[in-house]
Amino acid sequence: MSPRATTVHRGRWTLADRLEQNLRELPFDVPPGTAAVAVELSYDRAAGVLDLGCLGAAGFRGWSGGARDSYTVAAGWATPGYLPGEAEPGRWHVLLRLHRVPPGGLDYEVRITTADTAPPPPAPQEVPPAPRPPRRDLPEVDGMRWVAGDFHSHTVHSDGALTVGELAALAAGRGLDFLAVTDHNTVSHHPELGPTGERHGIVLLPGQEVTTDTGHANVFGDTGWVDFRRPAGHWLAHAEEHGGVMSVNHPLGGDCSWRNPLPRRTRHAEVWHSDWRDRRHGGPLAWAMAWRPEVIAIGGSDFHRPGGNGLPGEPTTWLLVAEESTAGLLAALDAGRTAVSAGPGAALLLRLGDELLALGAEGTALVRPDGSRLPVRGDRALLPAAPGQHRLETYENEVIALCQ
Incomplete structure (x- = not known):
């Protein structure tokens, strides 16, 4: 890589800077004939967190958040999280989100x-490819079949540890039929x-x-990049306009609990997240019922690394x-x-038309939408179904199981 020009931004972010505007755009110019752009960020990671991204002259070129301190964008390849392609001439910007800035400030340099x-x-x-376990013996319903999957995972394209191939092998080896790959703020x-x-x-969704x-929030489908800088209502509109589905993620998930206003609430929510370890705790269900009575519950591991x-x-x-297929899912x-x-x-627990099938649930209770309860007897029990979540x-x- 033969350098043509170097631009340096350095300074000190303060807490006041973060409170005024937490996403900053640092400009630089890309001259005609540029084959590659390389960015390096330096700061004290023990003191704070700065998230990193890129806007080209023609728009979004990538995001890696706090997972990386450098990236390269070139015609034939790019750092995971970033979009390869010609380095179009014009004014570009390094994106910096001031995610965690201590009261004493945070020195930085971007080269x-x-x-x-x-x-x-x-x-x-x-x-x-990994060997796959056999599929479970599940009945078809009106010619349709049940498939097993996960709606939340990450790779090296954001802050995950595995490549897309490594993640696919792991998921298939665990018997999954589909996996949504939901890297942060990028579609690379x-x-x-x-x-x-x-x-x-x-099927990698x-x-x-x-x-x-x-x-x-997760947006599922090949919808193109969703601009995280816009209000959450824009994300939902973007998903719907491009044939996708949006779901609120881990709504009670610590410092990333859902606090974004929406003009109308999503129909889907990640009610069951991997951090719901003590499922005697009814908080996620209480949140879901308050969110909207007919919420469609999904689950996600939020897998990043073993x-x-x-x-x-x-x-x-x-x-x-x-x-x-993606369309079928x-x-x-x-x-x-x-x-x-x-x-x-x-x-x-599966819905089979007007009945529910409970598998491996001997001695448990079926809780119906009205709160009434029925005992489950046997490892393969048929029970009456009502409209709503069971x-x-x-x-x-x-x-131990949810069913719409």
């Missing part, structure tokens, strides 16, 4: 280098999903976790689909043909 030659791309990594992973999923025998300091949150499929969301999700269990092989609970009121 931008434009070059007339691009560095070689990293060598591609081939990941062999989307081009990899189709061919990688086909190689590993799993395009997604984006739209991430702000006041809450996160040893972190849950593994892919913890919890598992089940969809009743006409076909195993989105149609089932939009229609609310969903169920959630603790894992791919855990106790399960759940299975143990004698300790621990939730």
